Amino acid sequence: xxxxxxxxxxxxxxxxxxxxxxxxxxxxxxxxxxxxxxxxxxxxxxxxxxxxxxxxxxxxxxxxxxxxxxxxxxxxxxxxxxxxxxxxxxxxxxxxxxxxxxxxxxxxxxxxxxxxxxxxxxxxxxxxxxxxxxxxxxxxxxxxxxxxxxxxxxxxxxxxxxxxxxxxxxxxxxxxxxxxxxxxxxxxxxxxxxxxxxxxxxxxxxxxxxxxxxxxxxxxxxxxxxxxxxxxxxxxxxxxxxxxxxxxxxxxxxxxxxxxxxxxxxxxxxxxxxxxxxxxxxxxxxxxxxxxxxxxxxxxxxxxxxxxxxxxxxxxxxxxxxxxxxxxxxxxxxxxxxxx
Amino acid sequence: xxxxxxxxxxxxxxxxxxxxxxxxxxxxxxxxxxxxxxxxxxxxxxxxxxxxxxxxxxxxxxxxxxxxxxxxxxxxxxxxxxxxxxxxxxxxxxxxxxxxxxxxxxxxxxxxxxxxxxxxxxxxxxxxxxxxxxxxxxxxxxxxxxxxxxxxxxxxxxxxxxxxxxxxxxxxxxxxxxxxxxxxxxxxxxxxxxxxxxxxxxxxxxxxxxxxxxxxxxxxxxxxxxxxxxxxxxxxxxxxxxxxxxxxxxxxxxxxxxxxxxxxxxxxxxxxxxxxxxxxxxxxxxxxxxxxxxxxxxxxxxxxxxxxxxxxxxxxxxxx
Numbered sequence: 057x058x059x060x061x062x063x064x065x066x067x068x069x070x071x072x073x074x075x076x077x078x079x080x081x082x083x084x085x086x087x088x089x090x091x092x093x094x095x096x097x098x099x100x101x102x103x104x105x106x107x108x109x110x111x112x113x114x115x116x117x118x119x120x121x122x123x124x125x126x127x128x129x130x131x132x133x134x135x136x137x138x139x140x141x142x143x144x145x146x147x148x149x150x151x152x153x154x155x156x157x158x159x160x161x162x163x164x165x166x167x168x169x170x171x172x173x174x175x176x177x178x179x180x181x182x183x184x185x186x187x188x189x190x191x192x193x194x195x196x197x198x199x200x201x202x203x204x205x206x207x208x209x210x211x212x213x214x215x216x217x218x219x220x221x222x223x224x225x226x227x228x229x230x231x232x233x234x235x236x237x238x239x240x241x242x243x244x245x246x247x248x249x250x251x252x253x254x255x256x257x258x259x260x261x262x263x264x265x266x267x268x269x270x271x272x273x274x275x276x277x278x279x280x281x282x283x284x285x286x287x288x289x290x291x292x293x294x295x296x297x298x299x300x301x302x303x304x305x306x307x308x309x310x311x312x313x314x315x316x317x318x319x320x321x322x323x324x325x326x327x328x329x330x331x332x333x334x335x336x337x338x339x340x341x342x343x344x345x346x347x348x349x350x351x352x353x354x355x356x357x358x359x360x361x362x363x364x365x366x367x368x369x370x371x372x373x374x375x376x377x378x379x380x381x382x383x384x385x386x387x388x389x390x391x392x393x394x395x396x
Numbered sequence: 397x398x399x400x401x402x403x404x405x406x407x408x409x410x411x412x413x414x415x416x417x418x419x420x421x422x423x424x425x426x427x428x429x430x431x432x433x434x435x436x437x438x439x440x441x442x443x444x445x446x447x448x449x450x451x452x453x454x455x456x457x458x459x460x461x462x463x464x465x466x467x468x469x470x471x472x473x474x475x476x477x478x479x480x481x482x483x484x485x486x487x488x489x490x491x492x493x494x495x496x497x498x499x500x501x502x503x504x505x506x507x508x509x510x511x512x513x514x515x516x517x518x519x520x521x522x523x524x525x526x527x528x529x530x531x532x533x534x535x536x537x538x539x540x541x542x543x544x545x546x547x548x549x550x551x552x553x554x555x556x557x558x559x560x561x562x563x564x565x566x567x568x569x570x571x572x573x574x575x576x577x578x579x580x581x582x583x584x585x586x587x588x589x590x591x592x593x594x595x596x597x598x599x600x601x602x603x604x605x606x607x608x609x610x611x612x613x614x615x616x617x618x619x620x621x622x623x624x625x626x627x628x629x630x631x632x633x634x635x636x637x638x639x640x641x642x643x644x645x646x647x648x649x650x651x652x653x654x655x656x657x658x659x660x661x662x663x664x665x666x667x668x669x670x671x672x673x674x675x676x677x678x679x680x681x682x683x684x685x686x687x688x689x690x691x692x693x694x695x696x697x698x699x700x701x702x703x704x705x706x707x708x709x710x711x712x713x714x715x716x
Contacts, residue, residue, distance in 0.1 A: 112580035113551070211668075225669055255447035256607060256651035257666045264665055282580065285653030289663065309657045326581040328610040329654035334634060335614050336592050338585035344550075 073100035073140075074244060074276045075124070080137035080147065082116075082123055090133075091348045093119050095300050097137070098375070101244065106270060106277040108291035108308065110284060112323070114345050115297040121246050121280045125162050126154040141244075160189065163242035167249040169229035173221040179205075179232055180217030186236050204235040207272075208265060227258035234266065238273055245270070248280045263290050284327050288312050293381075296320045299345050299356045306382030316384040318361045355386070363388055397473050398435035399601050400459075400569060404467035405432040405477075407454045407625075411674065426674045428454050429465070430625040436618070438568065439599040443612035443633065445648065446622030449670055452605045453496075455622075456573050459603065460493045471569070489519055492567035496574040498554035502546040502561075508532075509542035512560040519565060531560040535590060552583040559590060566598060573605045588615050610652045613637050621645045624681050625673050631706025641706070641713035643686050680711065688712060 082094040094116045101107050109117040122128050124139060126149060139146035141161075149157070158164075166172040174182055183201035184194065192200075198217070205213035208231040221229055230250060237245055247266070251259040267290055270277050281287050287294055288308055295305040296317065304317040315321045322341045324330055331338075343360035346352050355361070355368040367387050375383050376390040407429035411417070417424035429451040436442050446452045457463035461476070461484040469477040476487060492515075495501035502511055512531045513523030528542050535556040546554065555575070562570055575591070576584040592615065595602060604616060612619050613633060620630035621644060629642040640646040650664045666685045671677055677684055683693040690712060698711045 112582060227669055255670075256609075257447060257647060258669065260651050260663050260665050264663075284581075284655035288655045288657055289653045312655050312657050323581065324655055326585055327655055328584075328608075328614055329652055330656060331614065334637075338588055338614060340585040340589070341582035 072103075074103045075101040076138075076140040077101075077124075078138045078140065080120075080123065080139060081135050082119060082128065083133045083135050084119075084129070085131045085133065086349075089349050092351050093132070093300050093348060094123070095351065097302050099295055099302060099305065101276050101278060102293065103243075103276055104274050105292040106267075106279055106290055108287035108294040109278060109280045109297060110282065110287050110294055110323075111297035112282060114299070116300040117280045117282075117297050118248055120297070121164075121248050121278060124244075124278060125158055125164050125246050126151075127158075127164070159186065159240050159242075161242055162244045162246065163237040163240050165230070165233050165237050165245065165247040165250045168253055169226055169233055169250075170221075170253070172233055173229060175221055177220075178217065179219050179221065179224070183217070183232075183236060183239060186239050200239065201235075204239050205232070207238070207269065208232070208235045210235075227254055227262065230254060230262055231265070234262075234269065238269060238275075241273070242275055245275050245277045246280075247277060249282070250279075251286060252281070252283070259286070266290065284312070284324060285329050296323070300348055300351075301356050301385060303357065303386070304378075304382070304384040306378065306380065310378075310380055310382045314379070314382075316378040316382060316389050317357075317386045318363050318388070319357045320384075322360075322362075397470075399438045399472060400436040400603075401470040402435065402459075402468070403433045403470075405455065405458065405469065406430055406466040407451065407458055407463060408466070422674075428625050428673055429458075430673075431467075432620075432622075432625075432627055434618075434620055434627070434630060436569075436601050436603065438601050439595065440618065441595065441602040441604060441616045443604045443606060443616035443619045444622055445606060445609055445612055445619060447607055447648075447670060449624075449673070450622040451625040451673070452622050453573055456493070456571050456603065456605045459569075459571050460491055461487065485518075488515075489565045490567055491569045491571070492562040492565065494558050494562045494570065494572040494575055496577055498551060498558050498578070499546050499549065502554060502557060504546050506545070507542065508537075508544050508546075508549070508557055511546070511557060512542075512564060515561060515564040521565075527564075531564055534563065534594070535560045536586075551579055552586065555579065555583075555587050556590070559587065559594075563594060563598075563600075567600060569601045569603070571603045571605070574607070575604060576606075576608075576611065584611075591615075608652065609637075609648055610654075621648065624670060624676065626681070626709070628682065628710070629706070629708040631703075635705045639714070641701075641703075641708040642682075642710045643688050643714065644682050645708075646714060647687075680709075688714075 077097055077099045080094060080097040083090040084093050097120060111117045134147045180201055184197045187197045202213055205216060210216050210228060210231055251262050279291055291308050294308050294311050295302045298319045304311060304320045315324055325339045341360055354370055355373050358364050358368045373385050373387045375385050377383050378389055406427055408425040408427050410425050412424045414424055444452045454463055458465040465477055509528035513527050516523035516527055529539055532539055532542055537556050576587055616633045619633045619636055620627045623644050629645045640649055647664045647666050653663060668685050679694045679696055680698050683689040698709045700707050700709050
């Protein structure tokens with residue numbers, strides 16, 4: 057764990073989390089009753105580290121990310137738990153308090169760089185707008201905007217300040233979004249699948265850039281992705297989600313090398329990139345996601361788990377330690393003796 | 397003679413009208429696909445890989461007659477590059493397409509049963525309940541799903557409906573444009589395994605258009621890597637994956653990272669972005685982004701070098 061954090065405004069010290077999520081639960085109200093989209097999520101975001109939230113569609117990784125910056129849909133309700141960030145609990149924060157926090161201590165990069173910039177304002181104007189809290193002159197703001205465009209390695213940044221978003225490629229626009237997010241000097245940056253809309257060779261560039269800037273600015277990052285390879289490349293820690301629960305967390309090294317939860321194991325096995333020998337028959341995870349209107353009794357993964365046994369159907373497993381900081385929500389882990 | 401022989405395929409798009417082009421002193425057209433050749437035998441799978449704007453989808457559309465092209469496309473020995481409407485209607489009994497957007501490519505007004513039997517009815521064959529049940533069974537969907545509509549399907553189910561539609565007429569050639577885009581990893585395998593089963597049974601030839609090289613390694617026999625409307629390397633999948641000879645192939649291979657934490661630092665970062673096909677770079681068109689480019693790469697257009705099982709267009713190929 058790196059202790060060299062150059063971030064001046066960060067109140068957290070290494071060892072204590074920057075953000076502590078405790079038993080967070082979120083429901084979405086629908087016409088056919090509430091969907092229990094997130095249930096008892098507990099996670100720590102450590103200072104100066106990148107946490108990957110990984111899982112398949114419908115696992116709740118985006119909902120979790122949005123709840124950390126107070127941008128959940130209006131039909132969503134935080135129905136339990138806490139999000140501790142410094143002195144505050146963000147779970148019950150009023151909108152005016154959120155506005156003081158968002159774009160200052162917590163910033164976000166969205167999935168689609170095509171729609172997250174204002175099409176009728178130039179890049180420069182938008183990079184100046186976002187500094188509205190700073191009591192500096194417009195000239196100073198413009199020169200900071202230029203400096204950040206250089207940091208995200210936009211070619212010919214001075215002339216790009218006067219470009220409109222549609223004149224830039226997708227990769228360039230995502231770089232602008234990263235520059236905007238970092239201009240606010242956030243302590244926590246939330247990135248929701250920021251490279252999914254990009255081509256593979258551009259994704260590499262953006263991942264390397266994010267890593268470099270995160271180290272330079274010393275902020276923490278929550279990186280949402282469905283792509284295991286990207287998470288392995290970028291993140292320090294990982295939380296694997298399934299059907300609204302975090303089933304396993306730990307450092308990327310340990311979780312990807314020795315996954316403990318059967319879902320993590322299956323997910324890793326399904327990634328064609330992890331299959332060394334060429335094969336015509338690819339592994340799958342048979343079965344479907346449970347209906348989160350009526351969350352089934354017992355372990356959430358029981359219906360698709362190859363290692364299921366009686367206890368899994370009767371009650372829901374707790375979180376059990378595996379090794380080091382790695383923990384998993386699985387009875388198989390609990391029943392095994394710790395290896396010497 | 398192969399089932400499909402494509403030679404010197406060229407696809408131009410209009411950029412300006414003739415007058416405006418004269419006024420701007422620029423060409424009125426540009427080539428999205430420039431001189432692509434390949435062939436494919438029955439029962440085999442070819443992967444065409446490239447990034448957005450490489451022209452891979454244009455190639456796919458020309459193979460099913462939805463995109464005017466020049467050069468030669470011979471299907472079963474017959475030249476079809478200039479086939480007319482009536483001829484294409486007959487050809488589409490043999491050549492089918494699986495579309496990229498699984499839900500968008502299904503009519504919202506038709507039930508699943510009528511969607512999957514629509515190709516049969518268009519070709520004047522019986523397309524009743526029995527046929528619908530047979531096709532649903534073939535793609536592993538429950539019978540009851542026949543009564544549903546596109547918006548009621550999950551992504552994986554919609555893909556299976558797409559497979560059923562494409563295979564309704566027992567085609568001999570199937571074109572799949574990003575057959576698993578937007579699918580979760582655990583479902584992606586199901587669709588590809590299904591295509592593989594069907595190919596084993598019917599010997600259908602498959603062209604898969606994708607940007608995902610990790611998939612291509614497992615499911616294709618041959619692969620063609622496309623950059624800026626041209627193939628830069630093509631041949632037997634195994635040979636190319638073991639030893640890429642073109643630097644772009646190498647970069648693409650490393651750009652699909654594996655979740656193995658030990659493999660973490662092996663990614664090659666290319667500089668810049670793909671240039672526009674409107675203003676093609678001189679010499680080797682990849683030279684501006686190539687980590688190994690030498691001075692003369694900017695000047696001399698590389699020829700094809702043919703090796704056993706494969707060919708590449710690079711003057712300074714990576715050692716094998």
